[in-house]
Amino acid sequence: MLKRLLPVMVFLALCVLLFAGLRMADDKDLIPSPLINKPAPAYNLPRLDADGMLGHADMLGQAYLLNVWASWCPGCRVEHEQITRIADSGVLPVIGLNYKDAEADAQRWLNHFGNPYSAIIVDLNGKTGIDFGVYGAPETFLIDADGVVRYKQVGILDQRTWETEMLPLIQSLPDQRQPQPAL
């Protein structure tokens, strides 16, 4: 009897997990991340588009978007258009976090679709992604001039979310200074 109950029990465990997943999906909408209104995790990573490193500290003093992407991620390819539009609008710089990607693939992706980013940093083993609580690419963080996370978008960032959620938030940020010449 116990042996035959095994499938039910496995299934029940799965249901608990799925239910938890659903709650977390809820949370993604309501409280997008425990990082909201907390300082962004410190990072200092090599750049993909240039030599040298770029870190958390270099970005203090200006608000920016941190967009997590990878060449293996079809969602990023869909989102690319919107990210380009945001970058072109000049509202704020967009930093790309190339997540668990092979460098050659990433370069090819950029060559093909275009590079909208002010700078791209490489998170090869996904450690910074873990610090940021990345579920999977694409994800986008809004980080203000004090280095505090203000908004997190899980999944594809569309025009509507940008216009109705992020843009008003950016405009309400108290002290948005001009982008530094460093970028």
Next chain:
Amino acid sequence: MLAELGQVTLVLALLLALLLAILPLWGSYNNNQQLQLLSRPLSYGVLGFIGLAFVLLTSAFISQDFSLQYVAQNSNSLLPVHYRISAVWGGHEGSLLLWCLVLAFWIAAVARFSNALPLQFLARVSAVLGMVAAAFLLFVLFTSNPFGRLLPMPVDGADLNPLLQDPGLIIHPPILYMGYVGMAVPFAFAIAALLGGRMETTWVRWCRPWTLSAWAFLTGGIALGSWWAYYELGWGGWWFWDPVENASFMPWLIGTALVHSLAVTEKRKVFQNWTLLLAITAFSLSLLGTFLVRSGALTSVHAFASDPTRGIFVLAMLGFFCGGALTLFALRAHTLKPESAIGLYSRETMLLLNNVFFAAATGMVLLGTLYPLLADALDLGKISVGPPYFGLLFTLLMVPVVLLIPLGPMTRWRQGDWSEIKAQARNMALAAAGLLLLLGLLLNPGGVRGWFGVAAGAWLMVGSGWYLLQHVRRQIGGLRRWQIGMAMAHFGVGVFVIGVSMVESGQIQKDLRMQVGDTATVGQHDYHFIASRNVQGPNYLAARGVFEVSRSGSDDIIAVMQPEKRRYAAGGSIMTDAAIDPGLTRDLYVALGEPLDDANPAQIWSVRIYTKPFVRWIWGGAILIVLGALLAASDRRYRKESVSVEQLARGRSAGATSSA
């Protein structure tokens, strides 16, 4: 008013589905023949009303009725008529209605073509299917009504997602759903068998053609999706291990195990519990896929607008059907006959191995797909599993399957002879080596992976041919359809394997900066960029490049390729429309990237050029698998009039050596 009528027909369909779920089942326990006979007219009624609702929604799309919220969100006045029809299933609500329609087709088909089934059994199968239909209709009516009105009515619609404006996407969802939803049929058979208590394995025989056809559709649907991703996502890949691809792939893997284990259970009455469990699992994984796609628990390129209430609803359905079925299984499975022993070198063992590997592959994909959720729930940090995990493990699990496929059908039932298997395998391996040499000279696979792939493909192809030859020699009256079907499907696996390994090892990809007038050489071809012009499409504006392709060192133009970069009028989204010159041995693939010179945007482009050797074989193999499965499903032995249990038992021991 038509939309309100659609609403009413859905409610009527729900009522009929509820009656179908209750009355025949009730009758089957009280021996009331009148009630059991109701299963047929009720099934047709469900199909009729869901069909009518679907027609009404389609007409709202064709007549551009933007007062319907769903139409306004997924259509636009500029959208061509054929895409207006496919836009019916371009969003969550409509695709769910399509799902219900497909289910109703299966229900009506089971009612129509199951004369051989005892009335009591048919009544129970129909009742279970009625429950599934009722649950999905409730889902549509309460969380995803496609007939909701929008006030005030918008002037124009938001347009169908440009990614979906494509011929492949017109047929991909209906075919995929035929397979996905079709898994409800073996599920219903398994539940009916468990409800019957007195377990005979006759249900297995009745179940086989349905399972095979559903599985064939699922194979076709997945292949179509992969083909679409190949040319429409503009990225040249054909499989991404995306959560939604996995959602359809898991029922396919378990379905593959199921079609094989049904063979053993029908023939030798062993693995009965296992087969029941597979039938339940296949449909449960279909429901799980629905959950993953529509709840927003995982993010994916396919995801519909996520809505946690929908998630709760699907989870409740999953709990009811899968939980209920597994509980029933725990209660009733012991009434099954004790299993007879199987020999070590027998076809039973071979098919058991098939099941082990496919079940393991399903578990692997399930784990990889749910791992981000699991890690998050257990506070292990937030992690996502990339394609490398799936690619490596899946290949490892499939290597033994490929090795065993040709041996399985060669091995005798009950107790095979190891030395005979060895002798056969040696001969086949010699023949395969010959074929490998021939194919190697013809195809010129680059790299170790290419050679391994072609060797595996040759082995599978030889195995299928060998099987047919053996049976032609041994059998009087020629080959049966199911035998040809099986050999064809296994041959198709060989074609598929060659396609995958050739394209993985031999593809050439170049990203170039090209100005009008430039010529680039990629692989064995020259690409001459002769012009760039703007083109007005029905609902988009495009920049179109014109490339003349010739073999290197020759002036004969073999293809003119015209990739486009499109900007859609509504929403302004930009799509890459790659130009593909298909061929049996290679695809040439040209896509426009970005204009590189702002001052002169039409002249200088980043251009991506691919040579994809044998990529068509991937889908060619899938087509062979689909045709093989359908051929096997149409075999005469499944269409016999009602066969008594004793007759079956006698037939089984007599034909034990030759058939699967």
